[in-house]
Structures are given as C-alpha cells and as structure tokens.
Amino acid sequence: MTTSRTTALTIAATALALATVAGCNDDTGSAAQPAPTSAAASASPTASPTATASSPATTAPAPANSAATGSASPAAEGAFDPEQALAAADKSPYAVSVVMITESGGVALSTMKGRSNLNGVWTGRMEMRTTAPGVAEPILWIESLTTADASYLRDLSTPGDEWAKMPRSTDNAVVDYTDYAKLLLAAGPGARKGMETRDGVAVYHLTGHISTEQLSTVDPRTYKSLKAKGTTGFDFDQWIDRAGRTRYAEQQVEMKGVKAVNKVTFSDFGPAETFAAPVAG
Template identity: 35%
Template sequence: MTMRIGRCGVVALLLGASLTLAACDGSSSGDGKRPAAVAEASASPSAPRDFDVEQALASANSNPYSAEIKRVTRFDTIGLAVVDGRLNLPGKATGTLTVRIYDSPISKASRSRVVLTRTHTYVKVEEGENAGGWKKGGRQTGSPLPDLHGYAELLLAQGPSARKGIDGAADGVPAQKLSGEIPVGKLEKIDPSLYKMARQIGLESFACDVWVDDKGRVLKLVQWAGHSSGGSVTVQTDLSDLDDPVEVEPPTGN
C-alpha cells in the first residue's frame, strides 16, 4: 500500500475534519508492520480482572461522561503534534482542547486553543503563524475523535485472532486489547476524515490496536502506517479520568 502524508494529512489524522482549521496553514509508503514502541506501550495492571470484551461492547450504554483526552502523533520517537484537553462524550463532543504542532519537515510550530460547543467551534492560535484572537466556525462533524466504539467493533468482527487478552490501558485500568488491520473502506462512517484522506492518497488499509474496559468504553486507540524512510507514523489516543460531564461555554475576550 502507498501512503503520502503531508502536513494537513497528519493534522487530519490528529484532529478530524472539524479541527483542521486550528493547525493547517505534503511522501511515504507503509508495510503495515507494528512499530516496536507501540507493541510494548501498555503496562499490565497490578491485579488484572478478566471479562468478556464482546459482552462489554454489546452492553455499553450512551450515558454521557467526560474524559481527559490526549492524542499524540509521532514519527518513530519524534513528536509531531499533541492534542489534549477534556471532552464530553459520547456523541457530539463538547469541551476544550489545546493543539500543539511541533517543528518538523512537514509542519511549522504552533499552539492553539479550541473550544467546542454544541453549535460552534472556537479557535485561538496563540503561537505560530496567524496568531491572534478567537475565530468562530460551525460544527462540521460530531466529534474531533473518531468513533472509538466503531473501531473496537470492526476489530472484534475479525474473530479470535484479534483478541489479545487482558492488558493495561489509561491509568493501568484493566482492559481487553483488540488488534488487527482495518480496510479503509470500513471507515466511512466511523472515521470520515481519515477515510477521505486515505482514499485521496491511495491507502488501502492500516493497522490499529484498541483497549476496551469492562463497561465497553474504549480507553486507548493506536493507529499507524509505515513511512518510505523505514520508520512509522503513529497516532495514539488515550482517554483517562472518566467523570461526570463538564459545562462548556463560548470563550470571551480576545
């Protein structure tokens, strides 16, 4: 499979279509092999508790909650970008995020703040090109995150080979790990921004891991693709500190 990742392609992987305006101002090919750092990334909890991941996903409810979000994009061990903050989930996410893009061959350094309300996206570039006050835009997608539950369901459908057993996820919470390769054609509904980008660059599939807790919530998603230089571009999303939903108000001032 062939993959060409420019700056906005990385940002699309990071943020989803609704947030690319926060950081965007474009070669690589992948073999689908898991980077060693990703394969060894999770730590086993001190007292793992087994559960049926299929039953957990099937019984997951849609009760609202909030979570700390951290989404990191790396080329091998080099950090390209970090998105972190707190979001209300599931469904149409609201919350506040900080977007940091680091200097690299495909990006220029910047730092932005993002506020997501039910109806609008507010972006303030604090450092870098186009720094200035708050800019208001519409909500083009429901969430800056992909459908994490959808990713877990796609991997679960691949059968026993995708089930890797109990493992540690965010904060060492016991979780079932699912692992496999997903065809791009399966992503149109669960990750539309990645689906569109992958179709444009000719990517047919990519590898990913997810970690699911006993309530059927995905606490971690890791996606990666190989690069022509021999390294890998990796995007890791972690959810932690799950709690009640938080109030989100539009920003005031400059």
C-alpha cells in the first residue's frame, strides 16, 4: 500500500474517532465532564437515517444586512439568526441518527452510521466500515454499542463474532458542535453564508477555518489528536436549524499532504432512547 493510501486510511480512522463530535447543545463544561444522564439506551436495531451526507442545498439570497447586524435577510423563507438559535437551543437529552462519510480524492474511505443520545452522557449504537482504494472487502467493519456504564464491540466481518465488553472510557464523552459554531461566528460576518434549504429544512450555513489551538479548551480530545499528527487546523462548514441543532457538518482536513473531507448528517431527532447491554448469544 502506498504512503498516500496509508495516510488516507489514517485520516479515515481519525475521522471515525472524531465522529463523536456531535450536534448537541450542552455547554462546554458538560461536554468535557458529562453529568449523569437520566436517559438510558436500547440494543434494539438502529433506526435507519433518512438523510444523506451529501444532500443538495438551495441557497437563499445573500443577507443584505449581515455586515451591520449579522442577521440573515428577512426575505429568506424561514430565516433566523444563528447566534440567537444557538442561545435558545434546548439543553435536554435527545436521540438522533448519524451518518458520517470520509472521502479522499473523491473516494469514500469510511462510513459510520447509527443512532446516539446527545446532550448528556453519550450512549449509542454505531456501525463503522472502512475500505481501502481498489480493495473490495472492508479492512475494518465493526459495530459498537455504548451504554451508560460500559462499551461493547464486535467484528461484523466475522460471522457470529461475540460482543467484547470493555470499560467505558471517559473519551466517549460527546463534544459539543455548538462550540464549533460559536468559533465560526466569532470570526465575524464572513462566517455567515446565509439561509439554505436542505432536505426540506431551513438551515443557516456557517463557514470558516478553525485552528487546532482553538480546540484546546473547546474540544481537548480532538485537539490532542490533531496536534499529535501535526495538523494546524481545518476548514469547517456547519448547517444549523432554527432549534440550534447541527444538521450537517463538513470538515476539510489535511494530514501529511493528503486531503480528506468528513461529511456528517444528523437526522430523525427524537426523545432520548435506551441502549442496554447486548444479550449473550
């Protein structure tokens, strides 16, 4: 395998590790040290996400008054101010379906999909599949189940593989995409791309560059990971709805000269669910 392919797969693996960076609305402190959650989760089959990570967007006219007030044009249908939406976002735990696709050179290298509880202790059930360019079979195909007090893992490429139980790591804490949006907004009016419609939902598009150093307090785990790999920052696009929830996110990252994009879609929002330990056998 060439060096570039190896690096691309490293990016894919890193992306899967960063996929717990989710569209929750709690404060930075609660993300770093999650409080005990009242929401437990179920080992029932994962709900299938209805949205795709690359759904087309319809852009509303550019905000005429963004430079002065930072608010979207009132002419845009369903227009809202992203800063106000984030401030008013509900802090209650909720469940959401997640799809994350990592691409390099236009080729999908990894896909992660499943359902998770956010805005509390992260719990959920996810399937992760990683491939190599030109190789038909996945090089990694696993399913993970995280409950309130433990983690479970099994190899889906091995028929009948049993769940392996392991201690729940503090690294499973969900990082708050809300703080990413705040970083973008703090950069000034240029971050406000304006209102768009994706999958029939009015969303506000934010864009900008986030440095690795900016993550030192917002997202310490990702900060350490990127710092260790020599990544100084990444371009980030984020689409939030009027409830202040992240609907879509795209991260353009480069490691050792290899570029990749991580595309994340959040859909099927609902009440927090129960994810229980798998039944033996």
